[in-house]
Amino acid sequence: MDKQSAYYTGLILVSGEDRPGITEALFSTLSPFSLTIIDIEQVVIRSRLILTILISLDRAHASAIEADLNEKAASLDLDIAIAFSEQQSESIAAKTGLTHVVLLSQDLKPAALADIAAAIAGVDGNIERIQRTASYPVTAIECVVSGAPTATLKSALTPLAAQHSVDIAVSPGGLMRWAKKLFLMDVDSTLISQEVIELLGAKAGVQVQVKEITDRAMAGEIDFEASLRERVALLKGLPESVIDEVRNEISLTPGAKTLVSTLQKLGHTVAVVSGGFINVIEPLLTSLNITLFRANTLEIKDGVLTGQLDGPIIDRAAKATALRDFANIEHVELEQTVAIGDGANDLDMIALAGLGIAFNAKPAVRAAADSALSAPYLDSVLYLLGITREDVEESGQSSRK
Numbered sequence: 296m297d298k299q300s301a302y303y304t305g306l307i308l309v310s311g312e313d314r315p316g317i318t319e320a321l322f323s324t325l326s327p328f329s330l331t332i333i334d335i336e337q338v339v340i341r342s343r344l345i346l347t348i349l350i351s352l353d354r355a356h357a358s359a360i361e362a363d364l365n366e367k368a369a370s371l372d373l374d375i376a377i378a379f380s381e382q383q384s385e386s387i388a389a390k391t392g393l394t395h396v397v398l399l400s401q402d403l404k405p406a407a408l409a410d411i412a413a414a415i416a417g418v419d420g421n422i423e424r425i426q427r428t429a430s431y432p433v434t435a436i437e438c439v440v441s442g443a444p445t446a447t448l449k450s451a452l453t454p455l456a457a458q459h460s461v462d463i464a465v466s467p468g469g470l471m472r473w474a475k476k477l478f479l480m481d482v483d484s485t486l487i488s489q490e491v492i493e494l495l496g497a498k499a500g501v502q503v504q505v506k507e508i509t510d511r512a513m514a515g516e517i518d519f520e521a522s523l524r525e526r527v528a529l530l531k532g533l534p535e536s537v538i539d540e541v542r543n544e545i546s547l548t549p550g551a552k553t554l555v556s557t558l559q560k561l562g563h564t565v566a567v568v569s570g571g572f573i574n575v576i577e578p579l580l581t582s583l584n585i586t587l588f589r590a591n592t593l594e595i596k597d598g599v600l601t602g603q604l605d606g607p608i609i610d611r612a613a614k615a616t617a618l619r620d621f622a623n624i625e626h627v628e629l630e631q632t633v634a635i636g637d638g639a640n641d642l643d644m645i646a647l648a649g650l651g652i653a654f655n656a657k658p659a660v661r662a663a664a665d666s667a668l669s670a671p672y673l674d675s676v677l678y679l680l681g682i683t684r685e686d687v688e689e690s691g692q693s694s695r696k
Contacts, residue, residue, distance in 0.1 A: 479633070587625075618632060
């Protein structure tokens with residue numbers, strides 16, 4: 296483009312103590328001039344305002360605009376900086392291929408942000424925008440990054456998560472980020488804080504044996520179906536009444552109710568698939584308005600647990616099948632599904648989903664997932680979707696349950 300087609304711009308940066316009337320005063324000062332607002336962004340942090348305005352203007356008016364703005368800023372006790380320059384295009388090109396990098400930490404340090412920013416720059420990424428999406432119970436920071444593929448960013452940032460004790464979730468942007476989704480969750484140690492089989496084992500006096508088998512199964516050291524049948528066999532002879540006792544002992548993971556109710560209010564579908572037992576969890580799912588679910592069934596005869604299972608086993612492959620089936624029922628593409636789990640039994644559904652999230656998971660699951668969360672709050676998942684804590688609070692969905 297030649298010199299004659301260039302146009303003149305002014306970048307205005309205003310900062311100071313926030314209060315009503317500042318924005319009106321600044322734009323009223325600009326209104327007598329023949330100019331166009333090209334871009335604007337404002338943020339308030341701890342009552343401190345930072346406002347940037349990009350304008351196109353007649354070069355002949357630059358001095359008068361600067362003088363009037365400086366006078367107005369002084370009267371409002373604001374700091375102001377103005378830079379004029381010649382540009383080659385009046386429009387701001389929309390950037391595509393953006394990636395969202397979400398950082399979650401209970402103790403975010405400057406060194407972590409420095410290393411993360413360096414890693415992004417090291418793969419030719421540029422941070423276009425940074426915003427805080429939550430300040431409690433964890434700090435959540437979302438960075439919008441251009442210039443680097445999502446997979447490249449993930450590879451560059453993953454090693455920093457353990458180094459700085461920061462959860463780093465990398466996901467592509469675009470319109471589909473806001474489309475209807477199907478969320479499929481594991482139950483034990485994900486939706487709820489306990490392992491139901493271990494609670495049942497305690498009733499039978501075999502908790503230690505059950506936990507040992509469970510740990511090996513969740514780590515992928517032994518076949519899930521064989522381990523499940525072995526553990527269930529240890530429950531033989533328990534009275535059916537223990538089912539009610541265990542129901543009263545289970546508790547939702549902190550933030551689970553907030554996550555489920557918020558997603559449902561937004562029109563998403565929340566479903567559950569569990570290697571545990573529907574006998575125990577069905578009333579809980581009903582209370583959460585979750586109608587899509589699959590789990591194993593304990594066989595009960597004459598009011599006593601037989602030590603056997605009734606029906607097909609919900610194992611690793613069955614969880615992936617459930618994801619496909621539920622997506623078909625809800626008319627949702629697999630790309631728009633989210634799977635959340637913690638153990639080896641969840642690996643196939645996490646790999647199949649559009650977004651696989653490891654929640655307080657075993658190392659093998661963290662390595663395989665698209666995103667990994669170590670904070671003990673299940674509603675942290677919302678921040679990966681671009682939903683802010685303020686949005687949740689305002690909707691009345693917030694609960695630490």
